Amino acid sequence: MPLIKVLSSAAAPEKATVEKLLKSLSAKLAKHTGKPESYVMTAFEPDVAMTFGGTTDPVCYIEVKSVGTMNPSQTKAMSEDFCEYVAEMLGISAQRIYIEFADAKGAMWGWNKSTFG
Secondary structure: EEEEEEOOOOOOOOHHHHHHHHHHHHHHHHHHHHOOHHHEEEEEEOOOOOEEEOOOOEEEEEEEEEEOOOHHHHHHHHHHHHHHHHHHHOOOOOHHHEEEEEEEEEHHHHEEOOOOO
């Protein structure tokens, strides 16, 4: 049920780097949310046409969604962790990364022919 999706204007790194990025983000999201990693989904979209602050310098947008409630201390810790890690992996300044955190109602999240609500 937790999802982390990374969209970036940066070029796609090598396949091994992408796999490392996604696997690390999966483990990190499971740890931060306290949910089993077996339910975590990750996605990465490179080469997205984007601007930030009126420039096309490398930029990144991250979505984090989860069923339940994320509290401010969790989102702050995730922002620090994910910004630092993604900046390092993709070579993008953390000042050019936005993260959107969204709580989802269980009935609004489907899986395995049903929902979590």
